[in-house]
Amino acid sequence: LIAFTFQPLRKILTKITDRIFFKEQYDPEAFLKETNKILSTNIILTELLYKTLDHIIQEMRILEGTFVVVEDDKVHTIQSIGYKSAPDIKFEDVKKLSRIDITVYDELEEGNHLKNILRKYEASVVIRLMEDHQFAGLLILGEKKSGDMFTAKDIEILEITAPEITMAMQRAKQYEEIQKFNLTLRAEVMRKTKKLREANEHLQEFDKAKDEFISMASHQLRTPLTAIKGYLSMLLEGDAGEIKIGQYDFINEAFQGANKMVNLINDLLNVSRMSTGKFFIDPMPLDMKKMIQEEMKQLTTAARQKGLFLKFEAPADMPKIEADENKIRQVIMNFIDNSVYYTEKGGVTVKCSASHKDFVFEVRDTGIGVPKEMQQKLFAKFYRADNARRLRPDGTGLGLYLAKRVIEDHKGELIFRSTSGKGSVFGFRLPIHSPIKVDPKKHELLNLH
Template sequence: MFTIIVLLTAVCGNLFISLFTLLKNPKSATNRLFFMFTFVIAVYLVSNYQINQQSTDLTAFFWVKLVMCIAALINIFFYLLVATFPKQRTNFTFLSYVIIFGTTFGLMLASLTGFIFISAKPYGGGGIPGPAMPLFLLHTVIFLGGGFWVLIKKFKHSFGIEKIQIKLFLLGAVFMFLSLLVTNLLFVLIFKTSAFIDLLPVYTLIFVTCISYAIIKHRFLDIRLVVARTVSYTLLIGLFGLFYAFLFAILSSLFISTSLELRTVGVSTTLALVMAFSFQPIRRLLEKITDSVFYKENYDINKLLYNLALIMASTLRLEEVTHGILNEILDKMRISKGAFILIEKDLVFDIKSEKYKQVPSFSEEEIKILDQSHSTLIFDELEESELKNILRKQELSVVAHLRTEGKQVGLLILGNKLSGDIFTEQDIRLIEILTPEAAIAIQNAKAYEEIRRFNITLQEEVNKATKDLQEANIKLQELDKLKDEFVSLASHELRTPMTAIKGSLSTILDGYTGQINASTKEFLTAAFNENDRLIRLVNNLLNISRIEAGRITFTITKIDLDKLIKEVKEILINLIGNALKFTHQGGVTVSVFEKDNMITTAVSDTGHGIAKEDQDLLFKKFSQVKGSYAKQSGGTGLGLYISKKMIEGMKGNIWLESEVGKGSTFYFSLPKAL
């Protein structure tokens, strides 16, 4: 019973794997030859089992001859499979195929005609070799031994994942064929026994296990789904067979008898209904269980790509984009660590990492070597080189390039999988889809970051300039205060002696000190006038000092207009004095009128007039207009400034209207009491 279970398991495993491998890619030479090879092994297992089940010499001899024919086919299919694996192509000429298949078919004919074995005994009693046995052994050495030689040669020159695939294939094949030669050939020829022939399915099971492991762990022929479904369906068939056989046996013993054929029909119908309703739920359960084994690290690639797209579209901050992408792929793909190496002008300007104890560091030379490759770097697929040493040193499994419009933006580096598995085809495909999109997102984030940093820098410069201006303004205010204090002090100190001088000059001019001649009087009069002018200047300076110090206050109340005119005497003296000074022909007119609850006084002249560009200067401290019409004017440039301050202090306004060549009119208005 055990032998049959092992045989059925081995045969089903070989047939399922061979069929689904072929359907996965029927155009692949490797897939087609793998199908032929595993199918022939399945047929060989069944034929080999039949040898020990025969009770006559004739039937035992038939099955021995058939087994030897199939063995010859195994030799050549193994050799051809090895020749195409893993590159999926062959370099054989048509003549080569003629020689390979011609010698094989000739050997099969020799076996069927009794030249390899001339007789066989029933129940595994062994057989007697014929004259063609050396040819069979030579055929085995050439094709089976040649296949192993090619496989070993490929193993030595391969690297990465290809080396692992060949290693697993080689280990399984060596064990299976050595065991097969020992039990099916040497024991039969030397010890004259076929007792160990039934162990052959065990050898093929080990071979199938090696191939399955390569599929699960190392993407061999990329048929992991096939293996998962093969296992689940094999278990399903086995469970159903055992369960329903057991159930049928129990129900039969209770209800079925030779006299009650109706009960037989009822039991069969019941079992059929149970099978119909329970098959799909059990199938789904077994598929779920096998998927949890074969796809324990599986994820929905479309859902993951969608989540990554949302992350890249939701923000322009470089930190959020890079760390968001890394966290998502590390979590869903169960990767130990990862980082974005951002490159600008062939130099690393930043590294954004996740799950690293400290930020990884790379030398310029290492980045240059990594950047030289234009394809995704997978550690297991690299041959030994400086490039692979860099990945080994940094404990990296994958390095993918971030490029946009032919420009290198950076690198995506990923560590090992937490499960210890290598990166699958699905993993690599997702990374290759992700990297161009990530490169664009990072490039946009970098541009945004540059603008943001520029704005921050600009704001800092504006704040600094504002602070400098504020400090300079404070210093100017302090200087202005010192100046006002100096002017006030100097004016007080100057007015006293000038008043004394004025009094002395006035006494001399009035004749109190005796008679003076006309020439002396003229000089003394000029000195008196200039002294008087200086006194007025000092008074103006003192007024400015009082105004700017806030020591002059204005009380708004009802007042008689005649009294008001007396109070604004200083203003009128300034305006009328300026009008007379600049009017050499015509005259000066003073008028008063009321408008909009304001009393307005106008002082008009027929002088030279004032140009537009000079008008704004008139009401500023120490300012005088330029031009030929002002050359004879003299003055300090304080009169209009003082007038403006006094008028504004009384809630009034002062302005002018002027046109060059037609004269000027100065207006000042004061509010009328309500």
């Protein structure tokens, strides 16, 4: 019975006597566990240093302590606890203390320069902190509250802890650098964004002025050009009397030039309207077969001069469709004109058909085609394929862009297929009955233009 009760009794008595006679003792295992917890749960450098230092001086019953963090041969951060006033630690002293792993005041001889440095900072122990053979800082600890010397166990615990502290300290510094970089980056992004916004505002002002100028100039040019085109058409039709064959060719060239100029002006006007929000669709019943034939008639001479066939295929009966006459006429003219221009041999076939729901228009040619790698960009504003640019340097790159916008605004669908060197198919599919309802206010704007 005595044997069984002796061991528990001994443990209780040991605890009581330790509490009374060995107040300075601490549990090394618990100390290291708590230290690791602090190091693994804190990423802000100042918090990490403060909590770690506070833990060490509390557990080891030390009066004061300091962390000195070094970077790029200068003091980066100093964190102190327990001093009446924060110590003014000189970097030259830090460098001298960095030559030894552990410096203990009581082990140094009187007159030793390191002992003088420790005395200046009221230090009993200095631990060097190293990371990958690079000096990272110091842990400076003052006297114990009891006045006792640091024990071998204390020194051993500090030696075990030092590398862990250094690693955590380096992680915190890296995090701090990332945070600083993020702040710098954010500030730079904000500055650049502000500059871009200001530049964009200026560009918008210039763009607005440009659109206003294009709109005004186009209106001023279109009126006399329409008159010129009208009179040339009358001359070609013999309204002013019979003209000779040689005269007919000259007048027709002038008529074709005026027609191209009118189309270009219409393109510019439409781009301007898109930019200012005044590009509206005004659907009305249209005889598409008649419209297509009228546009083809204007290009008959150009096709004949190039030795190309230009033929039209359409069913005898064709329902009227609801669409914006001027804009659809422009698209039809653009597709046929491009096919004639970019075809050197063979010819152009214009086809149309209709079902109870849709109207389909297609222009097939045997021309230069569009390279596969350029087809995706073909309908972009001002874009022109390389082979087209070589053949026709004066093109604007607006025709197909406008055609796409017109068809999409009609709730229709573009048709496009092409093989480089063999030819292309351009066209569109439109609903027979337009789903677009015209706002009366928009109608007023349409009539003004």
